[in-house]
Amino acid sequence: MNHISLTINKKMYSIDVEEDVRLIDLLRDQLFLTGTKEGCGEGECGACTVIMDGRVVNSCLVMAFQAEGSNITTIEGMSDKDELHPIQKAFLDKGAVQCGFCTPGMVLSAKSLLDKNENPTREEIREGISGNLCRCTGYNKIVDAIELASKEIREEKKE
Amino acid sequence: MINKCINPKTVEEALDILESNGKDVKLIAGGTDLVIDLRNNKIDKNILMNISKLKELRFITIDENEITIGSGTKFIEIIENQHIKEKIVGLWKACKSVGSPQIRNMGTIGGNICNGSMAADSVPPLLALDATALIIGKNKTRSVPLRELYLDKGKVDIADDEILYAIKFHRLREKESISFEKLGLRKALAIARISCSIYINLENNSIKDIKIATGALGKYPQRENHIEKRLVNKKVDEIILKDIAEEMSKHVSKRLKGRSSRSFKSIAIKGIFAEAYKSAIKGANDESHKSHNK
Numbered sequence: 001m002n003h004i005s006l007t008i009n010k011k012m013y014s015i016d017v018e019e020d021v022r023l024i025d026l027l028r029d030q031l032f033l034t035g036t037k038e039g040c041g042e043g044e045c046g047a048c049t050v051i052m053d054g055r056v057v058n059s060c061l062v063m064a065f066q067a068e069g070s071n072i073t074t075i076e077g078m079s080d081k082d083e084l085h086p087i088q089k090a091f092l093d094k095g096a097v098q099c100g101f102c103t104p105g106m107v108l109s110a111k112s113l114l115d116k117n118e119n120p121t122r123e124e125i126r127e128g129i130s131g132n133l134c135r136c137t138g139y140n141k142i143v144d145a146i147e148l149a150s151k152e153i154r155e156e157k158k159e
Numbered sequence: 160m161i162n163k164c165i166n167p168k169t170v171e172e173a174l175d176i177l178e179s180n181g182k183d184v185k186l187i188a189g190g191t192d193l194v195i196d197l198r199n200n201k202i203d204k205n206i207l208m209n210i211s212k213l214k215e216l217r218f219i220t221i222d223e224n225e226i227t228i229g230s231g232t233k234f235i236e237i238i239e240n241q242h243i244k245e246k247i248v249g250l251w252k253a254c255k256s257v258g259s260p261q262i263r264n265m266g267t268i269g270g271n272i273c274n275g276s277m278a279a280d281s282v283p284p285l286l287a288l289d290a291t292a293l294i295i296g297k298n299k300t301r302s303v304p305l306r307e308l309y310l311d312k313g314k315v316d317i318a319d320d321e322i323l324y325a326i327k328f329h330r331l332r333e334k335e336s337i338s339f340e341k342l343g344l345r346k347a348l349a350i351a352r353i354s355c356s357i358y359i360n361l362e363n364n365s366i367k368d369i370k371i372a373t374g375a376l377g378k379y380p381q382r383e384n385h386i387e388k389r390l391v392n393k394k395v396d397e398i399i400l401k402d403i404a405e406e407m408s409k410h411v412s413k414r415l416k417g418r419s420s421r422s423f424k425s426i427a428i429k430g431i432f433a434e435a436y437k438s439a440i441k442g443a444n445d446e447s448h449k450s451h452n453k
């Protein structure tokens with residue numbers, strides 16, 4: 001057993017983890033934050049994407065003990081109590097969610113992109129979500145949604 | 160089976176642990192290669208030591224003559240470095256071509272080198288830059304030319320009690336440049352991830368020095384000395400690229416004898432090589448390069 005301390009969605013945790021547990025296992029099986037999905041388990045699909053210390057990572061490729069001292073945001077940390085995040089709203093408005101399996105990862109990749117680049121081009125959006133696969137939407141609606149979210153976030157800031 | 164995980168606070172602490180226990184310890188940096196190997200029970204050590212949080216291994220220093228990159232530096236940090244983006248174009252392109260944003264945010268240059276994959280993208284440009292690996296252990300340090308670091312497929316000349324500390328190469332001056340071209344994008348295609356990187360130094364429009372390195376065309380990335388010899392001291396205008404590409408193809412075909420990928424790779428390398436050659440020449444002639452670089 002390893003004892004680690006980390007922050008997830010602004011909450012501090014101090015917790016024991018087994019040696020062979022990955023970050024995704026810790027999130028899903030120990031903390032029941034099941035919004036993070038496991039698809040391929042090999043870094044290819046991005047369903048397990050979380051934001052770790054300001055950057056998106058595949059939680060299936062991080063060992064839990066490596067997250068010691070880290071600051072992590074999962075999809076559960078996106079909305080503000082009952083209010084959806086503008087990115088989440090835009091995904092719904094633009095019909096960018098079908099089966100939804102890729103959505104948590106997509107939304108976090110979008111957040112990480114918009115945090116660094118308020119007004120990305122469609123090309124930059126595609127690049128930003130290039131590590132997230134979607135079998136359903138054909139991506140265009142996802143790009144539309146992120147474009148819309150970027151506009152709404154900029155407008156919100158102006159107000 | 161891993162039964163112990165360690166988060167050392169300093170490189171010194173890590174080296175102490177390696178000195179006393181090295182044969183049982185597996186290092187983990189970004190984990191983008193290793194976690195999959197762990198899951199597939201390919202690792203026979205029982206202690207996992209995390210070096211990804213060691214700040215001492217995460218740096219890029221650019222002094223008057225040399226550039227040194229710490230082994231723990233992530234691809235994203237290399238991509239965001241303005242000097243590398245503008246001057247060490249081939250290395251920048253190689254790092255930028257790795258996996259996805261998520262992989263580049265975690266994966267380190269040291270992990271790329273030490274994993275020993277034949278398709279490690281940062282390695283051909285580093286070979287073409289004739290980079291040196293700086294290796295440290297408790298009370299010892301040594302430097303090894305990168306081209307001598309690879310012993311076999313997946314095997315590098317780094318002992319159980321050592322870690323790769325950094326990688327070092329010369330700054331590029333006027334009339335020098337480095338290019339990189341690659342085929343195949345996703346990891347599923349790793350087998351077809353052929354790449355070629357070329358360092359060139361021009362003088363009076365002839366090739367004063369050239370170093371060519373390829374990826375995924377052998378057990379590990381390697382220099383193509385045969386072809387280099389054919390080009391050095393030649394006038395650029397007199398070089399018939401098509402013929403050289405053909406020679407490269409024959410050479411590769413000979414090396415890959417008996418492998419199923421042989422016919423595909425020996426043809427594919429022609430185009431990749433020609434592109435890398437053209438962009439290296441262009442880079443070395445680039446005026447903007449000159450004006451920035453005294």
Ligand SMILES: Cc1cc2nc3c(=O)[nH]c(=O)nc-3n(C[C@H](O)[C@H](O)[C@H](O)COP(=O)(O)OP(=O)(O)OC[C@H]3O[C@@H](n4cnc5c(N)ncnc54)[C@H](O)[C@@H]3O)c2cc1C
Binds near residue numbers: 185259324
């Ligand atoms: C989906 C996916 C796509 C990928 N795409 C690419 C690609 O396009 N191009 C490419 O080149 N690679 C690719 N990779 C492979 C991988 O991301 C890179 O090789 C990466 O650089 C590995 O670095 P790491 O820090 O994650 O290494 P780790 O997985 O932590 O370690 C790899 C190996 O190196 C050893 N090691 C690490 N650091 C040191 C050190 N300082 N000293 C001694 N030994 C050390 C470890 O013990 C281990 O054996 C991909 C991987 C995935 C999962």
Ligand code: FES
Binds near residue numbers: 061
């Ligand atoms: S589950 Fe992690 S990338 Fe697919």
Ligand code: FES
Binds near residue numbers: 100136
């Ligand atoms: S909505 Fe089904 S995978 Fe993207």
